[in-house]
Amino acid sequence: MATPAKQEAIAEIADKFRTSSAAVLTEYRGLSVKQLTELRTKIREHATYAVVKNTLTEIAAKEAGVSAFDGQLSGPTAIAFVTGDPVETAKGLRDFAKANPAFVIKAGVLDGKPLTAEEITKLADLESREVLLAKLAGAMNASLSKAVYLFAAPLSQAARTVDALRAKVEAEGPASAPADAPAEAAPAEASEDVATGGDEA
Structure with missing residues (x-):
């Protein structure tokens, strides 16, 4: 024993x-x-x-x-x-x-x-736990940055479109627009602004 x-x-x-x-x-x-x-x-x-x-x-x-x-x-x-x-x-x-x-x-x-x-x-x-965690954190940060950019880009473009439309309405006024003006005119210009804005971004 x-x-x-x-x-x-x-x-x-x-x-x-x-x-x-x-x-x-x-x-x-x-x-x-x-x-x-x-x-x-x-x-x-x-x-x-x-x-x-x-x-x-x-x-x-x-x-x-x-x-x-x-x-x-x-x-x-x-x-x-x-x-x-x-x-x-x-x-x-x-x-x-x-x-x-x-x-x-x-x-x-x-x-x-x-x-x-x-x-x-x-x-x-x-690789050590610290190294693996650092790599994981780096990968996550990169993914988050991309996600933020992807989400932010359409929002900023939409904001520029709205601002362009508002400026156009304020400058021309409802009465100044020709009666026979195509209904798609304003959106077309807005669309052009989005494309421009996208290039700048």
């Missing part, structure tokens, strides 16, 4: 699994404390990097319903528990692994779905 200290450790790890959007299992054999501190600093904005005991982690993972690490818990183990952007965390881990060949990314879990080491590398190649 697990001691109270071990039970507490298991509960803490299980809670981290439950409250994290993702987790990445790594092996840090041969790395110094300084290197591990560097890694923690690199990813701390989006994740916490915790050295764990394999037996306790196996129990905690089962309690949290995580099966992605089954059969993977061996050697000196540490887990990146992601609470921020999984893509940025994956980038940090990948870049650190490139600079430190002794560091191994073994497996991961994202929103409850298992990830292989290769899938984590592919995740690192994606």
Whole structure:
């Protein structure tokens, strides 16, 4: 039976699994404390990097319903528990692994779905959430600008048409218009104004 200290450790790890959007299992054999501190600093904005005991982690993972690490818990183990952007965390881990060949990314879990080491590398190649949101916002702004222009253009043209008709009526007056003048004369001139106005716009 697990001691109270071990039970507490298991509960803490299980809670981290439950409250994290993702987790990445790594092996840090041969790395110094300084290197591990560097890694923690690199990813701390989006994740916490915790050295764990394999037996306790196996129990905690089962309690949290995580099966992605089954059969993977061996050697000196540490887990990146992601609470921020999984893509940025994956980038940090990948870049650190490139600079430190002794560091191994073994497996991961994202929103409850298992990830292989290769899938984590592919995740690192994606654009970050901030970049994607910025691109989405840019696309939306461009679409909105076009929509505003499309809506505003007919309205401004209609306003110029009304102003032209009003000016014509005020200048000529109802009595000054020839009795046999074609009924379409005013709209024709108005139409001409719309076309002109469209060119100016």
